[in-house]
Amino acid sequence: MSVSSPTSPGQQVEEVESITIRFAGDSGDGMQVAGTQFTNVSAIMGNDIATFPDFPAEIRAPAGTLAGVSGFQVHFASTDIHTPGDSLNCLVVMNPAALKTNLKDLLPDGILIVNSDSFGPTDLGKAKYATNPLEDGSLKGYRIIRVPIDKLNREAVKDSNLAMRDADRCKNFFALGLVFWMFERSSDSTLKWLQSKFGKKPDVLQANISALKAGFNYGETVEMMPVQYRVAKAKIAPGTYRKITGNEAIALGLVAASELANKRIVCASYPITPASDILHQLADLKEFGVKTLQAEDEIAAVGVALGASYGGAIGITGTSGPGVCLKSEAINLAVMTELPLVIIDVQRGGPSTGLPTKTEQADLLQAFFGRNGESPVAIIAPKSPTDCFNMAIEAVRIATEFMVPTFLLSDGYIANGAEPWLIPDLNKLPKINIIHPTLPNSGDSGKTHENGAGEPGKFLPYKRDENLVRPWALPGTPGLEHRIGGIEKQDVTGNINYEPGNHEHMINTRAQKVANIAKTIPDLVVEGEQEGELLLIGWGGTYGSIATAVQRARRNGWKVGHVHFQYLNPFPKNTGEVFKKFKHFLVPELNAGQLLLLLRGKYLIDAKGLNKIQGRPFLVSEILEAIKPFFA
Amino acid sequence: MSATTLPVLKPADFASDQEIRWCPGCGDYSILAQTRRALSTVPFPKEKMVFVSGIGCSSRFPYYMNTYGFHTIHGRAPTIATGLKLAQPDLMVWLVTGDGDGLSIGGNHLIHTLRRNIDIKILLFNNEIYGLTKGQYSPTSRMGTKTKTSPTGSIESPIRPVSLALAAEATFIARTMDMDPIHITTILQKTAAHKGAAFVEILQNCKIFNDGVFDNVADKSLRADNALYLEHGKPLVFGKDRNKGIRLNGLEPEVVTIGKDCALDDIIVHDEFAKNPTMAYLLSRFSNPDFPEVFGVIRNVTEPTYEELMENQLAAALAKKGKGDLQKLFRNDDLWTVE
Numbered sequence: 011m012s013v014s015s016p017t018s019p020g021q022q023v024e025e026v027e028s029i030t031i032r033f034a035g036d037s038g039d040g041m042q043v044a045g046t047q048f049t050n051v052s053a054i055m056g057n058d059i060a061t062f063p064d065f066p067a068e069i070r071a072p073a074g075t076l077a078g079v080s081g082f083q084v085h086f087a088s089t090d091i092h093t094p095g096d097s098l099n100c101l102v103v104m105n106p107a108a109l110k111t112n113l114k115d116l117l118p119d120g121i122l123i124v125n126s127d128s129f130g131p132t133d134l135g136k137a138k139y140a141t142n143p144l145e146d147g148s149l150k151g152y153r154i155i156r157v158p159i160d161k162l163n164r165e166a167v168k169d170s171n172l173a174m175r176d177a178d179r180c181k182n183f184f185a186l187g188l189v190f191w192m193f194e195r196s197s198d199s200t201l202k203w204l205q206s207k208f209g210k211k212p213d214v215l216q217a218n219i220s221a222l223k224a225g226f227n228y229g230e231t232v233e234m235m236p237v238q239y240r241v242a243k244a245k246i247a248p249g250t251y252r253k254i255t256g257n258e259a260i261a262l263g264l265v266a267a268s269e270l271a272n273k274r275i276v277c278a279s280y281p282i283t284p285a286s287d288i289l290h291q292l293a294d295l296k297e298f299g300v301k302t303l304q305a306e307d308e309i310a311a312v313g314v315a316l317g318a319s320y321g322g323a324i325g326i327t328g329t330s331g332p333g334v335c336l337k338s339e340a341i342n343l344a345v346m347t348e349l350p351l352v353i354i355d356v357q358r359g360g361p362s363t364g365l366p367t368k369t370e371q372a373d374l375l376q377a378f379f380g381r382n383g384e385s386p387v388a389i390i391a392p393k394s395p396t397d398c399f400n401m402a403i404e405a406v407r408i409a410t411e412f413m414v415p416t417f418l419l420s421d422g423y424i425a426n427g428a429e430p431w432l433i434p435d436l437n438k439l440p441k442i443n444i445i446h447p448t449l450p451n452s453g454d455s456g457k458t459h460e461n462g463a464g465e466p467g468k469f470l471p472y473k474r475d476e477n478l479v480r481p482w483a484l485p486g487t488p489g490l491e492h493r494i495g496g497i498e499k500q501d502v503t504g505n506i507n508y509e510p511g512n513h514e515h516m517i518n519t520r521a522q523k524v525a526n527i528a529k530t531i532p533d534l535v536v537e538g539e540q541e542g543e544l545l546l547i548g549w550g551g552t553y554g555s556i557a558t559a560v561q562r563a564r565r566n567g568w569k570v571g572h573v574h575f576q577y578l579n580p581f582p583k584n585t586g587e588v589f590k591k592f593k594h595f596l597v598p599e600l601n602a603g604q605l606l607l608l609l610r611g612k613y614l615i616d617a618k619g620l621n622k623i624q625g626r627p628f629l630v631s632e633i634l635e636a637i638k639p640f641f642a
Numbered sequence: 643m644s645a646t647t648l649p650v651l652k653p654a655d656f657a658s659d660q661e662i663r664w665c666p667g668c669g670d671y672s673i674l675a676q677t678r679r680a681l682s683t684v685p686f687p688k689e690k691m692v693f694v695s696g697i698g699c700s701s702r703f704p705y706y707m708n709t710y711g712f713h714t715i716h717g718r719a720p721t722i723a724t725g726l727k728l729a730q731p732d733l734m735v736w737l738v739t740g741d742g743d744g745l746s747i748g749g750n751h752l753i754h755t756l757r758r759n760i761d762i763k764i765l766l767f768n769n770e771i772y773g774l775t776k777g778q779y780s781p782t783s784r785m786g787t788k789t790k791t792s793p794t795g796s797i798e799s800p801i802r803p804v805s806l807a808l809a810a811e812a813t814f815i816a817r818t819m820d821m822d823p824i825h826i827t828t829i830l831q832k833t834a835a836h837k838g839a840a841f842v843e844i845l846q847n848c849k850i851f852n853d854g855v856f857d858n859v860a861d862k863s864l865r866a867d868n869a870l871y872l873e874h875g876k877p878l879v880f881g882k883d884r885n886k887g888i889r890l891n892g893l894e895p896e897v898v899t900i901g902k903d904c905a906l907d908d909i910i911v912h913d914e915f916a917k918n919p920t921m922a923y924l925l926s927r928f929s930n931p932d933f934p935e936v937f938g939v940i941r942n943v944t945e946p947t948y949e950e951l952m953e954n955q956l957a958a959a960l961a962k963k964g965k966g967d968l969q970k971l972f973r974n975d976d977l978w979t980v981e
Contacts, residue, residue, distance in 0.1 A: 050976050053976070053978060054976055054977075054978045055978075056978065056980065199976050202976075203976075246980055247980065248979075248980050248981055249979070249980060250973070250977055250978070250979050251977065251978050251979070251980060252972070252973065252975040252976060252977050252978075253975065253976070254975075262971065262972060265966075265968065265971065266968055269968055274729070276725060276728050276729060278725065295966065295971070296955055296956045296958075296959035296960070297956075297959040297960050297962075297963040297964065297965060297966040298966030298968075298971075299956060299966070301728050301952060301956070303724070303728065305721070305754075306750055306751065306753075306754040307750060309718060309721065309751075310718075310720075310721040310724075310750075310751055310754065311721075312721075313714075313718045313720075313721025313722050313724070313725065313751070314721050314722075314724050314725035314728065315725060316721075316722055316725060317694075317712075317721065317722035317723060317724060317725025317726040317727075317728075317729070318725035318726065318728050318729040319725070319729075320712060320722065320725070320726055320729070321725065321726040321727075321728070321729025321730040321733070322729055322730065323725075323728070323729035325725060325729075339715050339716075339718075340715060340718060340721075343714060343715050347712075433972045433973060433977075434972070436968050436969060436972075484730070485689070485690070485692045485710035485726070485730065485733055486689055486690050486710075486730060486732075486733060487689060488687070488689040489689070490689075491688070491689060491708055491709055491710050491711075492710065492711075493658070493660075493704050493705050493710075493711035493712070493713065494711070494712055494713070495704070495705075495711075495712065495713025495714065496713065496714065496715055497713065505660065506660075506705065
C-alpha cells in the first residue's frame with residue numbers, strides 16, 4: 011500500500027509499511043558497519059527493526075571473490091515485525107560478486123544500487139561472470155541505479171590527505187549516505203558514532219563525514235532517482251529502547267542475574283564462533299565484579315566454571331556445538347555432584363566444524379542426550395534476540411535453585427541478529443534466592459539411621475528439600491566439611507555406594523529433581539487459534555518466522571495456532587493438554603526433526619516436521635507454503 | 643584469622659570416617675599419613691583447606707581427608723581447582739594427581755595451571771604405571787617397561803615431571819618419595835607456605851604393578867649413593883662418605899670426588915630462589931646411574947598469583963569506572979523513547 015505525494019518539484023515520496031534492504035560487498039568493504047548504522051538510525055527514528063548479518067567464515071577471503079561476500083540485511087517497518095524479511099525491496103552491491111550471490115533475493119521491480127566502478131573485466135572474472143550483467147540485459151525488471159561510487163567517493167574525500175587506499179575505505183559511507191537520502195533517514199546518530207570512533211584520527215573522521223554527506227547530496231541532486239520512501243514510526247509499547255543482539259542480551263542477562271542473585275559470575279570459555287562475543291563483553295565488565303577466564307580448551311572452560319560453582323560463584327561457560335562435545339564429561343560431573351552450571355550453546359551448522367558462521371538448531375538432542383549414562387539436565391532456549399536477556403536470567407535461576415547444569419540454547423541467527431529492546435526496570439525483575447547452609451543438617455531425632463540421618467551434628471550433603479534439591483554448602487564453612495565426586499553415592503550421606511538399589515534410586519531422584527523444575531516455569535501459551543485444525547510447534551530462534559507465518563495464515567482464514575517452547579527440559583506442565591485441542595501438528599525446525607522426535611516419543615502425537623538445514627533461518631513464505639496443504 | 647586463635651589439631655583430626663581402599667603396602671598410605679601430619683602443623687583453618695583430585699589410585703585421596711574434597715574427572719582436576727580459586731581466592735587448595743592423570747590425559751591443564759601461577763598445590767604421585775586400570779605403561783614409564791599394553795617393552799620416551807614443570811614456569815617445584823616420611827612432611831610444610839602454583843613430584847611405589855621401581859633410592863642402603871638431598875645455600879654433596887659432589891664444567895654438570903678431583907669450594911651451591919631456571923633444569927635431568935636423583939626444593943620463586951592479578955584488575959576497573967550500575971549499562975547505546 012502506498013501513497014504518493016510530491017514534496018518538491020519532480021520529487022515524489024512514497025509511503026510504505028516496511029522495507030527490507032541489504033548491503034552486500036566484499037568482506038573488506040565495511041558492509042557490516044553500513045548495515046549496523048542503517049539499523050541504529052531506523053530504530054532511533056521509531057521503526058520496528060530486525061536484522062540479519064551474513065558473513066563468510068574466512069576473515070578475509072580473496073578480495074572480489076564469491077567466497078568473500080559479506081552482507082547485512084535490515085528490515086524496518088511501521089508495524090510490529092519479527093523477522094529480517096524474506097526478500098529485498100532494495101539491494102546495494104559494491105561489486106559483481108555481491109551482485110551474483112545476492113540478486114536472487116531481490117523482489118521483481120526491486121531497487122538495485124550498483125557500484126558501477128567495480129564492474130571491470132577483472133572484477134567480473136573474479137565473480138565468474140562471462141559477460142557484464144550491467145550491459146547484457148540480464149538485470150531487466152529491476153530498477154537499476156548505477157552509481158560510480160569509487161570515483162564519486164574519491165572526489166568527495168580528496169581534501170582529506172588520505173592515501174588512495176584509505177580514501178577508498180570510506181565508500182561504504184558514501185553508499186550509506188545515498189540510502190539515507192532514499193529512505194529519509196537522519197544522519198545525526200551516524201555522525202555521532204563516527205565522532206566517537208575516529209575522534210582521535212581527524213583525517214579519517216573528516217573523510218568519512220564527507221563521504222556520507224556526498225552520498226546523501228548525490229541522491230538529492232541526481233535525477234535518476236525520482237522517488238524517496240517513507241516508513242512511518244511503528245506503534246510499539248511505550249518506554250525507552252535500544253537495539254540489542256542476542257549475544258549482547260545474554261551478556262547483560264548474566265550480569266543482571268548476578269545482581270539479582272547477589273552472586274559473583276565466573277565465566278570461562280574458549281574462543282569459538284559464534285559465541286565469543288559473550289566472553290568479550292563479560293571480560294569488559296570487571297566493575298561489576300565479573301571474573302572471566304579464557305581457558306586453554308573447551309574442557310578447561312567447563313571445569314573452571316564448575317569449580318567456581320563449587321566455590322559458590324555462578325559458574326558459566328559459553329560455546330557452540332563442537333565445544334559442547336568436549337564439555338560432556340564435565341557436564342556429567344555437574345549432574346552427579348548436583349552443582350549449578352550454566353552452559354550457553356550458540357548453535358551453528360554441524361556436524362564437526364560444519365558451518366561456523368551459519369545458524370542451525372541441531373544441538374537439541376545433544377543437550378538432551380549427549381552424555382554417558384542417564385543424565386538429565388535443564389534445557390531452555392530463547393526465542394529472539396531480546397528474549398536472550400530473560401532466558402539468561404532463567405538459566406541462572408534454574409541452575410542455582412535446582413543445583414543442576416542448565417543449557418541455554420541460542421543460535422547464530424538470534425546471536426548476531428538485532429531488534430529493539432525495551433529496557434527493563436531492574437527493580438521489577440524477581441530476585442534469585444540462594445541459601446548456603448552454615449549448620450549441620452542431620453537433625454536430632456534421637457534415632458540414628460544407617461545413612462546418618464538423625465545423628466546430631468553431622469552434615470549430610472545429599473539430604474534433599476521438597477523439590478529433591480541438595481544443599482549448596484561452600485568450602486570454607488566450618489563444620490560442614492564433606493566430599494563429593496563423580497562416583498555413584500549414597501543418597502543423603504553422599505558416601506561412595508555401588509549397591510544396585512541405591513543406584514536406581516539415585517538415577518530416578520536426579521530425573522525427578524529435573525522434572526520438578528516444571529513447577530517453577532510458565533505454562534505454554536497458544537498464540538492464534540486456541541484449538542482446531544493445525545498447531546505449529548517451534549522452539550528457540552525460529553519464533554519470528556513461525557509467528558509471522560501464522561499471522562498471515564490466519565489472515566487467509568486458516569485456523570492455525572502456534573506454541574513456542576522456551577523450556578525444553580522439562581516441558582511446561584500444560585503441554586499435553588494443549589496438544590489435545592488440535593488435530594494436526596507441524597514442527598518447523600532448522601534440523602532434521604529433533605524436537606519432533608521428542609514430542610512424538612513423549613506425547614504420542616502424529617506430528618509432521620518442516621525441516622530446513624541450509625545454515626539459514628526460515629523464510630516466512632516457506633512456513634506458509636507448508637501450512638497451505640492442511641487447508642487445501 | 644591469626645595463627646594463635648586456631649585450634650591445635652592432631653593428624654587424626656584430618657582423618658575422615660571412610661574406609662581406605664588402597665592395596666596393602668601401597669606407597670599412598672605413607673603419603674596420606676604424612677599429609678595429615680604436615681597439615682596439622684600448618685597454621686591455617688582446616689575448613690578452608692580443599693583437596694581436589696582427578697581419577698586414578700592417587701585421586702581417591704580426598705575421601706580420606708576430613709577436609710572439603712572434590713573427586714573430579716580424569717585429568718581435569720586443575721581446571722576445577724582453578725575455578726574454585728577464582729570463586730574463593732583465600733582457600734588453600736591441594737590437588738592430588740598421578741602420572742597418568744596429570745601428565746597424560748590432563749597434561750594440557752597441568753601446563754596451563756602452572757604457567758598461570760594460580761595458588762594451587764599440586765601433588766603428583768609418580769609410580770610410573772597405571773594402577774587403577776590394572777597395569778598399563780604411563781607417560782613416566784621408562785623405555786622398555788613391559789606391561790599389558792607393552793608386552794615387548796615400551797618404545798616411548800618418558801616425561802621428566804620436574805623438567806616439564808620448569809618449562810611451564812612453575813614457581814615452586816620440589817621432589818620427595820613415599821619411603822622418606824620425614825622428608826615428605828618437611829616438603830609439604832614448605833609447599834603449604836608457598837604462594838603460587840606449586841608442583842611436588844612424589845615417587846610412590848606401586849606394590850602390585852611396578853614394585854621396586856624406585857629401590858635404588860627407596861632402599862636405605864642404596865639411598866646415600868644414589869640420592870642427592872638439596873638444601874638452599876648448601877653445596878650439592880652426596881654419597882655414603884659425603885665426599886661426592888656436583889661440579890659444573892661449562893654447561894655440563896659432572897660428578898666429582900671431593901678431595902680427589904677438586905675442593906669443596908668447587909662444588910655448586912644450591913640456590914632454590916634463583917630466578918634463572920637454568921640450574922634447576924640441569925638438576926631436573928639428573929637420573930641414576932650417571933647422576934644422583936635429586937630430592938628437596940628445586941625452585942622457589944615469588945611471582946604475583948593469577949588470582950591476585952585478577953583481583954587487581956577488578957579493583958582497577960572499580961576505581962576507574964565506579965561500581966557497576968546495571969541501569970547505566972543497559973543504556974550504554976543509542977537510545978530512543980516511544981511515548
